[in-house]
Amino acid sequence: MTTFTTSDGCEIDYRVDGPAGAAGTPADTLVLLHGWSQSRAMFDRALPTLSRDVRVVTYDQRGHGESAKPDHGARIARLAGDLRELLDHLQIAEAHLGGHSMGASVLWSFIDLYGTGRIRSLIIVDQPSACVVLPWMAAGEGAQAGAILDFPAAEGFVRAIAEDDRATRDGFLKSMLTPDIPDDDLAWLGTENLKLPAPWGARLLLDHVMQDWRDVLPRIDVPTLVLAGEVSHVAPESQAWTAGQIKGARLRTFTKEEGGSHFPFFEEPAAFCQEVSAFVAGRA
Template identity: 65%
Template sequence: MSTFTTADGCTLDYHIAGSSSAERTLVLLHGWSQSRAMFDRVIPLLARHYRVVSYDQRGHGESGHPTHGARIARLARDLDELLTHLHIERADFAGHSMGASVLWSYLDLYGSAKVSSLIIIDQPSACTVLPWLNKAEAVEVGAILDFPGAEAFCKGLVGSDAAAVRRDFLVSMLSKQISDEDLAWLYQENLELEGGFGSRLLLDHIMQDWRDVLPRIDVPTLVMAGEVSHVNPASQKWSAERIPGAQLRIFTAEEGGSHFPFFEGPEPFATALRSFLDAQPAPRARARAVS
């Protein structure tokens, strides 16, 4: 276990796998109410080829659980501080679900100087039907919540039925073939996120509109989607079409194509990610080794 402390006093737990001499460094960002441990099935497949950095975002997993900083922008700053701490000058970044939002925020705030390539895993560019979205636009971008639904969800996370709300939401993101053992483990990881902090962070996350960021992404990008995910794959195709030169990979149900393709189908996921990364030019700067 390795940790560092952010400028506002939050301890972040991170893990590095693979060789420090690898040509590429890959940074993995998990989603809301998840943890870096959810990448553990795919990291060994990737660490054979890359230096892989994963970490628990604040409030999640083994990282600190502060009462402040429940905002996507703060999580983006956490990422920037982690890169500085690890002396990472250039890397590839893969963000799952909310982790993709953190990457969009990072690009919006800090630019792409440290970004060799971007992998977006199953995240709509807008989650909620915001006032400036008409019904057709909401459908095409993948907005699945209206304002009453967003309010009810956030309240449910701190209500008397919070445990059931969280479990039902988790189940909705997984394939029907998930084993009871895997579901139980995923649920325990989910519960590491305290409900009050999680509710505030979720609301900030689902009220963002990243559509204006997509056309300004100036690095090679792969958008990944799941055929049986609760996120409509058509929305991921829409995102890919608005990111200059982006590629799209939709995992089938047989490949583990739920919202968690790296967990339910680690081998197809690793193969697709490697195919994308290995086709990219060598990074302009290599990360210095930090453990």
Template identity: 65%
Template sequence: MSTFTTADGCRLDYHLAGSITSERTLVLLHGWSQSRAMFDRVIPMLARHYRVVSYDQRGHGESGRPPHGARIARLARDLDELLTHLQIEQADFAGHSMGASVLWSYLDLFGSAKVSSLVIIDQPSACTLLPWLDKASASEVGAIVDFSGAEAFCKGFMGPDAASVRHQFLASMLTRRIPAEDLAWLYQENLKLDGGFGSRLLLDHLMQDWRDVLPRIDVPTLVLAGEVSHVNPASQKWSAEHIPGARLHVFTAEEGGAHFPFFERPETFAVALRSFLDAQPAPRARARTVS
């Protein structure tokens, strides 16, 4: 376990696996209210082939809990600073849920010069029924929460029933066959995120619309979806169709195809990820931007 402190004073906990001489570096980003530890089952399978970087985003897991920075853009800046600290000039990136939003924000802010390829894991390009989204468009991209629903959702994580709300939300993202001990462990990781900070970050996350970023992505991209995920797999098909040259892979229910395939069926997830990464050319210095 190692730590790095960002320019605004937040300590980030990160972990390195695999050989430093590996041709490819893979950076894993977890989702909202989760932690880097949720990748621990799949990392050994990936670290045999790549250098793997995982880290707790601010407010999550073992990282610092500052009162500021509860914004996707700040999390994207954290990623940029971590890459600089680790002297990573080129890497493949896989973002799960909110982690995908952080990657879209990173591309929007910093471009793709350090990005060899992109893996989006079960995240809609817009979550909320924003004023400029008609019902048909909202359904296509996976936006299912209206403004009042988003408000209630965020308040629920700060209210007197917060523990129950968090547990129910977590359970809804997993397959029904999840072992009780696994659910209990995931829940304890979830509780490491402070409700106040988490609610502010969640609202910022829910209000983003990344649709204009997708067509400007200029690196090989894999979009991963789950057949029984609470995220409609049709929305992931829409994302893949709007990212130039992107591939789509949908995990079945038997393959752990809910919201956490890397946790529920790490072997299947590792095969899908390796199949994509190993088909990509060796990383090389580039000077690209999302324009």
């Protein structure tokens, strides 16, 4: 277990994989961020392939996985600060950054706060630019951005998480996976999800789903890859819209056979690894 401690006292667990030579080449570092209630271990099936030519850093965001469970910092902006401090700790001046689900929101917050000077390229994996239909959205804008909740549904979801309603947590996890996922895989994912404490996780979830990142997208000025899933609970059309807002962004939609649910790197990592490795290699 390798850890570092953030400026506000939170111990973060991280892992570094890859060839020794890549450690001295900041441009050849790929940092992957997991989503809400997930963990860095969910990338483990992809690591052997992704780390063949580049250094790959994965870590448990605060409150998740093996990282500390503080009472404070349940905000996307604080998670973005944690990323910046991790880069500083590892002396990474510039890296390829990939965010899955909420991890993509953390990257958008990172860009909003700190700019793109430390980003070699950006990889967005299956995340709406707005999760909730917000009051300032015109008709249709929410769906365009990928919003999957309205205000009452968001309140009910967050309240159920805060009360540690296991049926809600299990149902949400299953909704993000293909129906025929093996039982042992589902059980393992469920165990990883439950490492996130319910009350703290609910606070983070509320902050996450109430964000609107659409104004950040046109300001992204680094090479960007947007990955979508044909059978994901996140509408593939919303990911196409996201890619269209980022100048020069490339879109790739995985089919069901390619693991095109919300977790392509876990269910069928081969296609995911091929796409990400080629993208990163083209910008090394």
